[in-house]
Amino acid sequence: MNSILAEMLGKQEGCSRGRGGSMHLFDASTRFMGGNAIVGGGLPLAAGLAMADQRLRPGAITACFFGEGAVGEGAFHETMNLAEIWKLPMLFVCENNLYAMGVPLDISEAETDIYRKAQAYRMPAEQVDGMDPIKMEAAARRAVEHIRSGGGPFFLECRTYRFRAHSMFDAQVYRTRDEIAEWKQHDPIERLRTWMVDNHQITATELENMEAEIGAEIDAAVAFAEAGTLESVDDLERFVLMDSVVQETAA
Amino acid sequence: MNTPAKTSKGATKRAAKAPLQKPAENVVPECMNYREACRQGIREALTNDSRTFVMGEDVGRYGGCYAVTKGLLEEFGPERIIDTPLAELGFTGAGVGAALGGLRPIVEIMTCNFSLLALDQIMNNAATIAHMSGGQFAVPLVIRMATGAGRQLAAQHSHSLEGWYAHIPGLKVLVPGTVEDARHMLAAALADPNPVLIFEHIVLYNAEGDLDPSVQGVDIEHAKVRRAGTDVSLITYGNSLPKCLAAAEELAALGIDAEVIDLRVLRPLDSATLIESVSRTRRCVIVDEGWRSGSISAEIAARLAEEAFFELDAPIRRVCGREVPVPFAMHMEEASLPQVADIVASARALVQKA
Numbered sequence: 001m002n003s004i005l006a007e008m009l010g011k012q013e014g015c016s017r018g019r020g021g022s023m024h025l026f027d028a029s030t031r032f033m034g035g036n037a038i039v040g041g042g043l044p045l046a047a048g049l050a051m052a053d054q055r056l057r058p059g060a061i062t063a064c065f066f067g068e069g070a071v072g073e074g075a076f077h078e079t080m081n082l083a084e085i086w087k088l089p090m091l092f093v094c095e096n097n098l099y100a101m102g103v104p105l106d107i108s109e110a111e112t113d114i115y116r117k118a119q120a121y122r123m124p125a126e127q128v129d130g131m132d133p134i135k136m137e138a139a140a141r142r143a144v145e146h147i148r149s150g151g152g153p154f155f156l157e158c159r160t161y162r163f164r165a166h167s168m169f170d171a172q173v174y175r176t177r178d179e180i181a182e183w184k185q186h187d188p189i190e191r192l193r194t195w196m197v198d199n200h201q202i203t204a205t206e207l208e209n210m211e212a213e214i215g216a217e218i219d220a221a222v223a224f225a226e227a228g229t230l231e232s233v234d235d236l237e238r239f240v241l242m243d244s245v246v247q248e249t250a251a
Numbered sequence: 252m253n254t255p256a257k258t259s260k261g262a263t264k265r266a267a268k269a270p271l272q273k274p275a276e277n278v279v280p281e282c283m284n285y286r287e288a289c290r291q292g293i294r295e296a297l298t299n300d301s302r303t304f305v306m307g308e309d310v311g312r313y314g315g316c317y318a319v320t321k322g323l324l325e326e327f328g329p330e331r332i333i334d335t336p337l338a339e340l341g342f343t344g345a346g347v348g349a350a351l352g353g354l355r356p357i358v359e360i361m362t363c364n365f366s367l368l369a370l371d372q373i374m375n376n377a378a379t380i381a382h383m384s385g386g387q388f389a390v391p392l393v394i395r396m397a398t399g400a401g402r403q404l405a406a407q408h409s410h411s412l413e414g415w416y417a418h419i420p421g422l423k424v425l426v427p428g429t430v431e432d433a434r435h436m437l438a439a440a441l442a443d444p445n446p447v448l449i450f451e452h453i454v455l456y457n458a459e460g461d462l463d464p465s466v467q468g469v470d471i472e473h474a475k476v477r478r479a480g481t482d483v484s485l486i487t488y489g490n491s492l493p494k495c496l497a498a499a500e501e502l503a504a505l506g507i508d509a510e511v512i513d514l515r516v517l518r519p520l521d522s523a524t525l526i527e528s529v530s531r532t533r534r535c536v537i538v539d540e541g542w543r544s545g546s547i548s549a550e551i552a553a554r555l556a557e558e559a560f561f562e563l564d565a566p567i568r569r570v571c572g573r574e575v576p577v578p579f580a581m582h583m584e585e586a587s588l589p590q591v592a593d594i595v596a597s598a599r600a601l602v603q604k605a
C-alpha cells in the first residue's frame with residue numbers, strides 16, 4: 001500500500017517511480033503487469049502474457065480485469081477470439097458497473113449480458129452477482145479450476161456498481177442519488193461482514209481489531225507517501241530505452 | 252559491404268537449407284536475394300533460441316504474403332510459426348505481452364499500412380511500458396513489416412510509414428536496404444532489450460546481392476557510407492538506396508562524385524555519420540520515399556541545419572515521395588516516387604550552383 005499511495009502522489013518511492021500515477025500502477029515483484037489507461041488495451045497484452053505462461057510456466061494463470069466499457073473496443077473481441085483458439089490460460093474478469101464513465105450500458109451495447117459475448121467465442125462464461133463476495137469466491141474457484149485443468153480461458157461477468165464518482169472531475173449528472181443509495185444497500189463489504197458474523201466466522205472484537213489495523217496501515221501509507229521524495233529531473237529520459245530485459249535479470 | 256542490391260525478377264530457389272554454422276575463411280561471397288536473406292535470419296533466430304516464434308497473418312500455411320516465411324512452418328511447426336486471425340491489434344498486443352512474459356516474439360505485420368490497426372499497442376504499450384513502469388519492464392519485441400511502393404498495390408498497401416514510427420521514443424526503427432542487413436539485422440534486433448521495428452521494402456525482396464560469409468552480424472546503431480564521394484552526400488535508406496547508387500553512377504559520368512549514405516536505422520538517428528559526411532562534401536540531398544511534410548527527411552534536414560549549418564556550401568535539398576496516396580496506375584505510381592532522374596537533377600543543381 002505504501003508504494004501505491006506514493007505513486008498516486010508522484011513520488012519516486014511509488015511502485016512506478018511516480019511516472020505512472022494512479023492509472024499505471026506496475027509491480028514486477030508481484031507480476032502485476034500494470035494498469036492500462038487505453039480502455040481495452042490491456043487485454044491483448046494479457047493474452048501474450050498467457051502465451052508465455054503456456055510455454056514457460058505451466059499452471060500459471062493471467063487474470064485480466066476490465067470494465068464493461070472495454071467490450072466496445074475491438075481489442076476485446078480480438079482477444080476473446082485469440083484466447084479461445086489458442087486455449088490460453090486466462091481468467092477474464094469483467095467488472096460490469098453499468099456505466100462506462102457516464103454512458104449507461106443499455107445505450108452503448110446491443111447485448112447487455114456481457115458474458116454472452118464471451119460465449120459467442122465459445123468461451124465458458126458466467127454472470128455473477130459481483131456484490132456478493134461468497135458467490136464471487138465460488139465462481140472464481142470454478143473458473144480457475146477450469147483453466148488449470150487445461151480447458152483454456154474462462155470469463156466472469158461481475159455485476160457491480162461504482163458508489164463514487166469516476167474521477168475528481170465527475171459531477172455524476174448521469175445518475176440519480178436514489179440509484180446510488182439503492183446500490184449501497186448491497187455493499188459487498190457490509191454483506192461479507194454480516195455473513196461472517198452470522199456464520200460465526202468472525203467476532204465483533206476481531207472485526208474491530210481488523211478495522212483498526214487497516215486504518216493504521218492506511219495512515220502509515222499516507223504518511224509514507226507524503227514523506228516521499230521527487231525523482232530528479234536529470235532522470236527524465238532514463239528508461240526510455242532499456243539496457244537489459246530487466247524483469248528477467250532481476251528474477 | 253558496398254555491394255548494391257540489384258533488382259532481379261527471378262527469385263532464387265536455393266538456400267532452403269542454407270548453412271547456419273560459422274563458415275570457413277576465404278569462402279566466396281554467396282549471392283542471394285533479400286527475401287531469402289530475411290528468411291535465413293528468421294531461421295537462424297528460431298534455431299538458436301527456443302523463446303523465439305513468428306506470429307502474423309498467413310505466415311504459416313500460405314508461406315507469408317511476400318513469401319518470406321515460406322517453408323518455415325514445415326521446418327519449425329505450428330508452435331513456432333503461428334498463423335493468426337486478421338487481428339493486428341490483438342496479435343501485436345499479444346506479442347508485447349509475450350515479450351514481457353519471457354518469450355522473444357517476431358511479429359509480422361503484412362504491410363505497414365495494416366500496422367495502423369496495431370498502432371495503439373505499438374505506441375501506448377510496447378514503446379511506453381519501460382518508462383511508464385519506472386524501468387521495471389523491458390519489451391524485447393521485434394515487429395517486421397513490409398513497406399513502400401513500386402508494385403502497383405495502390406494506396407492501402409504502398410505507403411512508407413517508417414518515418415512516422417521514428418517519431419516515437421522507446422522504439423528502434425530499422426530499414427534494411429541491402430541483402431546483408433536483411434540477413435543480419437534481425438539477430439541484432441532480437442538481442443536488443445527494446446521493441447524494434449524492421450521495415451522491409453517490397454521492391455527489395457527480389458533484389459540480389461552478395462553476402463560476405465565472414466560477416467557474422469551487423470550493428471543497429473550506425474548509418475553506413477555505401478559509396479564514398481567528395482562532391483555531394485546522398486542520404487537515403489530502403490529502396491531509395493539502389494536508386495541513389497544508380498544516380499551516383501550517372502553523376503560520376505557527369506564528373507560529379509557523389510557519396511551515398513544508407514541510414515539503416517531511423518531511430519535512433521546516427522547524426523554523427525551524416526554530419527561527418529556533409530562536412531566533407533558540403534552539399535546534401537536527402538532521398539526518402541515517404542511524404543515530405545513532417546518526415547524523417549525533414550528531421551534530418553533540421554539536424555543538419557542545427558548542427559552543420561556552417562559546413563554547408565549550399566541549401567539542403569530533398570527528393571521525397573509526392574504527397575498523395577500512392578495510386579495504382581504504373582505511370583502515376585512512378586511519378587509519385589523518387590526516381591533516379593530526380594536525384595541526379597537535384598544533385599546537379601546543387602553542385603552547379605556552388
